[in-house]
Amino acid sequence: MGPRILIVNVNWLGDVLFSTPAIRAVKKRFPDSFLACLVVPRCAGVLENNPYLDEVIVAQGRAPFYSLFTHLRIISTLKKRQFDTAIFFHRSKTKVFWAWMAGIPERAGYDEKGRRWLLTRSCPRPEAALHRTDHFLHLLEFLGIPGQGREPDFRPRPEAQAELDELLESHGIVKNAAYAVVHPGGNWSLKRWPVPYFIEWIELFLKKYQAHVILCGTLPEAALSEKISSHFKNGRVISFCGKTSTVTLALLLKNAQFLLSNDSGPIHLAASQGTNIIGLFGPTSPELTGPISKGRTVILRKEVGCEIPCYYRSCDTRVCMEWLKPAEVFEASVKVMDGK
Known part of the structure; x- marks a missing residue:
């Protein structure tokens, strides 16, 4: 019987995708291991069909504001699994404390946030x-675990395609119809290309191509997408914000002509599916x-004399995003659309 290994993952969808090459490397190094991953609920979908994981443990609760009951429940869950080793991709001292309280004898991670005394x-x-993917792989190299490539690994469950087909048909998009996906959201406002720019870009796109534009995002981003979609009355611009799971969004992106997106989670979902990407980067x-x-990846950003990343x-001023004009992005x- 191989070692029982726990990977304690990070809290953002893109970063969890960046961690999948490291998950693959651990399993390749220890093929007989029981390999589990602890992750927050919003990122669990990325890992649910990962072939290198034996279990995905979801840390229910609102990070980082866990109740005492939640702390005790998670510690109990980890203790029952009798892990030999915990590898921390997350910077949290709290999560190392969980592993220590659960009696996991070997605890490995980066020396930061005053947690060295909790790590073995x-x-x-x-x-x-380093790029976030390389950041995780660097930790594994320190532990004597060689990398196994840098490509993200996300394999949506096949039955989710029927869910996506039903959603597309309910909005009048027939099978094999051409569409581009646009994500206008982002974790904070400075990462977002201005709404009027998205509207102008869509006008240019619809004028040239007989295709749909599908806006994607989370339910809290629905109001942002509505500002864009409400400008168009022709039925060719549709918002799927809050209507897709992580898995169905990945399949939506897989079949798209391309994704136009700010630096955010969907851009990394698209990357995991080999989708062509036009990425808008500012801060x-x-x-x-x-x-x-x-897939083909085009990164657009402006040199504006600022320290980037900030x-x-x-x-x-917001110049890093506002100087990136719709005509240039179009x-x-x-x-990308014409394969040039």
Whole structure:
């Protein structure tokens, strides 16, 4: 019987996708292991059909504001699994504490946030900033686990295609119809291309192509998408915000002509499906959080004299996104759409 290994994952969809090459590497190194992954609910769908995982453990509760009952329940869950090793992709001290309380004897992770005393194997942070995928793989190399490629691994369950087909048909989109997917949202406002720019881009796209535009996003992003879709009355611009699961969104992206998106979760879902991508980057860095895809990837950003990445939540000028004009983005879209 092989070792029982727990991977404690991060809290954002894109970062969890970035971790899948590391999950693959652990299983390849220990093929007889029982390999589980602890993840928050909103990211569990990314891992539900992962062939390298034996179990996905969902940490129910509102991170990081867990109740005492939630702490005790998670610790009990981990203790019952009798893990030999926990590998922490997450920076949290709390989650290392869970593993310690659960009696997991070997606990490995980066030395940060004052948690060295809780770790049995503490990896110094890399001197230079790495892409998030390489950040996880670097930790594994420290532990003697070689990488097995950088491509993300997300395999939607096949039966979800019927769910997507039903959703498409309910909006008048027939099978094999051409469509582009647009994600206008993002974790914070500075990452988002302006709404009027999306509207202008869609006008240009619909004028040139007989295709649909499908807006995607979470339910809280529905109001943002409505500002865009309400501008169009021809039935060719449709919002699926809040109507797709992680799995059905991945399949939607897989069959799209391309995805136009800010730096956000859907861009990495598209990458995992080999979808062509046009990524709009402003205050964040594609070198650190950009998509890794077998499909065609076009990253658009402006050099505006600022320090990028800045990760600012507010800015007086917003020039990094506002200088990226719809005509320029449309020109890139035509090249992707026409395969040039």
